[in-house]
Amino acid sequence: MNDLTQTPEMLIAQMGARARRAAALLAPAGDAQKTDALRRAAQALRDQAPAILAANARDMDNGIDNGLSAALLDRLRLDADRIAAMADGVDQVALLENPLGSVIDSSVRPNGLELSRVRVPLGVIGIIYESRPNVTADAAALCLRAGNAVILRGGSEAKESNRAIHTAMAEGIAAAGLPADAVQLVPTTDRAVVGALLRASDFVDLIVPRGGKSLVARVQEEARVPVLAHLDGINHSYVDGVADSAMAESLVLNAKLRRTGVCGSTETVLIDRAYGHAPALVKALLDAKCEVRGDDAVQAMDDRVIAAADEDWDTEYLDAIVSIRLVDGVEEAIAHIAAHASHHTDAIITEDAVVAERFLNAVDSAIVMWNASTQFADGGEFGLGAEIGISTGRLHARGPVALEGLTTYKWIVRGRGQARP
Amino acid sequence: MNDLTQTPEMLIAQMGARARRAAALLAPAGDAQKTDALRRAAQALRDQAPAILAANARDMDNGIDNGLSAALLDRLRLDADRIAAMADGVDQVALLENPLGSVIDSSVRPNGLELSRVRVPLGVIGIIYESRPNVTADAAALCLRAGNAVILRGGSEAKESNRAIHTAMAEGIAAAGLPADAVQLVPTTDRAVVGALLRASDFVDLIVPRGGKSLVARVQEEARVPVLAHLDGINHSYVDGVADSAMAESLVLNAKLRRTGVCGSTETVLIDRAYGHAPALVKALLDAKCEVRGDDAVQAMDDRVIAAADEDWDTEYLDAIVSIRLVDGVEEAIAHIAAHASHHTDAIITEDAVVAERFLNAVDSAIVMWNASTQFADGGEFGLGAEIGISTGRLHARGPVALEGLTTYKWIVRGRGQARP
Known part of the structure; x- marks a missing residue:
């Protein structure tokens, strides 16, 4: 042959x-x-x-x-x-x-x-x-x-x-x-x-x-x-000010840690300054053996938090590492995602339907989610049967x-x- | 600026x-x-x-x-x-x-x-x-x-x-x-x-x-x-053995000559040997001032027919020129189109619905037509409003x-x- x-x-x-x-x-x-x-x-x-x-x-x-x-x-x-x-x-x-x-x-x-x-x-x-x-x-x-x-x-x-x-x-x-x-x-x-x-x-x-x-x-x-094809899965979970704290903790831990090597895993968590349970969320990630790289405010929440460098916001860890930043509401979250996401999968966690719809409309990614784990980004989970891959390109097929x-x-x-x- | x-x-x-x-x-x-x-x-x-x-x-x-x-x-x-x-x-x-x-x-x-x-x-x-x-x-x-x-x-x-x-x-x-x-x-x-x-x-x-x-x-x-984009519009009209002769003449003349410079114009006409009115069709094209380049059988129909060279079957004339070949039925027409078409628009003219469906299924072009002029290949004619172009690519959008x-x-x-x- x-x-x-x-x-x-x-x-x-x-x-x-x-x-x-x-x-x-x-x-x-x-x-x-x-x-x-x-x-x-x-x-x-x-x-x-x-x-x-x-x-x-x-x-x-x-x-x-x-x-x-x-x-x-x-x-x-x-x-x-x-x-x-x-x-x-x-x-x-x-x-x-x-x-x-x-x-x-x-x-x-x-x-x-x-x-x-x-x-x-x-x-x-x-x-x-x-x-x-x-x-x-x-x-x-x-x-x-x-x-x-x-x-x-x-x-x-x-x-x-x-x-x-x-x-x-x-x-x-x-x-x-x-x-x-x-x-x-x-x-x-x-x-x-x-x-x-x-x-x-x-x-x-x-x-x-x-x-x-x-x-x-x-x-x-x-x-x-x-x-x-998709090159990166730099995915975000944004915890809005009016997120349910039990849901936020469950979803963020699942999105980051269920399997860290899959393309649908969350790499960056954005937390609204108005969210009252940020320290508990950061502690839960650390307690689950996740390395946390945070901005100044997040570092102040727990001694175990490492300072995030600029490149952390553009890094797909595929590991038990997460970068976390506080933001001023959904608009700053949308702007951060526009600047750093790979347009694969990004999620909002909130009880506010209006804020959720704003996020779902404004975030230009193949998959956008409300109150769900980014780890669901998968053809089988979407009911498509087996998948040949996930596309972050914009033509022909997306997601x-x-x-x-x-x-x-x-x-x-x-x-x-x-x-x- | x-x-x-x-x-x-x-x-x-x-x-x-x-x-x-x-x-x-x-x-x-x-x-x-x-x-x-x-x-x-x-x-x-x-x-x-x-x-x-x-x-x-x-x-x-x-x-x-x-x-x-x-x-x-x-x-x-x-x-x-x-x-x-x-x-x-x-x-x-x-x-x-x-x-x-x-x-x-x-x-x-x-x-x-x-x-x-x-x-x-x-x-x-x-x-x-x-x-x-x-x-x-x-x-x-x-x-x-x-x-x-x-x-x-x-x-x-x-x-x-x-x-x-x-x-x-x-x-x-x-x-x-x-x-x-x-x-x-x-x-x-x-x-x-x-x-x-x-x-x-x-x-x-x-x-x-x-x-x-x-x-x-x-x-x-x-x-x-x-x-x-599309590079070529090497389009075919195939006249089946049981085509209506008045319809065939009307469609072939329209497909070739309505406007010769558009991408939907027919460049090659394939005629079933079983079609009884081939000489009349060739004469009608010649009388309409279309140059005809034919195989041996077509040359025998009229002195004005020029011998087709091999490259004629792969040429987009965009002019009042047509290449014509006799074929043995729909299967040979399909095979010729597979070998020579640019996969833009190809048509069959026949009264036989079974033969028509065979052609529509087997010809792998962006647009396939039954009993219609290839010159209809146009976004406006398809009811899409204005078109940005016609695609002969296979991904994202076709036709x-x-x-x-x-x-x-x-x-x-x-x-x-x-x-x-």
């Missing part, structure tokens, strides 16, 4: 041409055939668990030899439960509502032309990801269900696992009579191939990077193909992106011989 | 920062204030017609001195009627339905969280255009109505006209209490500024090029900001793009204190 004299551009052009042909065959296939393919792929993952585990063991051995961190090794590691969960995830994508063929809107023009906008597949999607091998199955399932062909480029540390998972997925798809090329895995870990994929605008309609900040930054910098974000539409015009005057 | 020591990047960064501030003020402004601004701008265009005509006369003089073609001079030229039409166009944008604030969909999650997706402005839009000065008013009006700030970069040949039109628009907007910086005109015709605008992803959310193929190609090549395509959405989540388990 991998010819050593081949340039990265040649490899991607070949894979891209195969993906285009596969996409053309997928588009007219019925939804039943696609869900059948997913169920067969899920079963193939279960049937081939021993081979997948053996491949994963080779990756783990290499990872240990190469000195991967414990965190990376944990992301890389598969076991029987994780394979079962991966297969169940593929089955669940088969249970989602069919995103294709639905009529977005329709109209009849005065001249009798009947217009409708109908959802169709996006085309060919490139997924670039790092150490988690489950992305090979998750992303392939979502792309396929939306009628797209996908080119997967996983991390070198997971190459054996990815190959084994891809084999199972492709077998399931072929067994349902769909083209196995609908899901292709880049057969080399040569980094130059990523560059070729990012520039392949003739063959790829959308790139989705799944991984850490350095990967996403590289993709956004180099890509000539449209990218759907959690699932099947609908992997589609586009066409205009269908039905006439009875109308010529244009 | 124009400091000669300033680099293009500095200029665009300053204009971009002003645009971001203006967009932040526009977003919360009510729709009534925006429509008021448009009406005042339309009136300012009428009131300042003498100044606009004087500016245009200077552009025309320069154009003649610089040897512009008659076609370019016609595009550049304004008169009282054209200014009145421009002002009326701005008024009409004020009559369109407000695209902002509408709820796209909503749901209540099992945990009681209330979710909705609400339309909001896209942000800052850059428009790069050539000789037609009316774009200064049209594009500004559409962007403003959708709550966006706009940076306009018109062609050097129209710089005096654009400046005068921009002055009127900005005065109308300021008179309504909205920031005049919502509509900015790049104050220099230095081509390097276009490059800076195309790379200004911190300040600009979308670029729309309005002009010829070389402009669009340059924009698509250089832009780091998302681009909404005619009007107000909705200049918006995005945000997710609003309303809770009652829910923390994520």
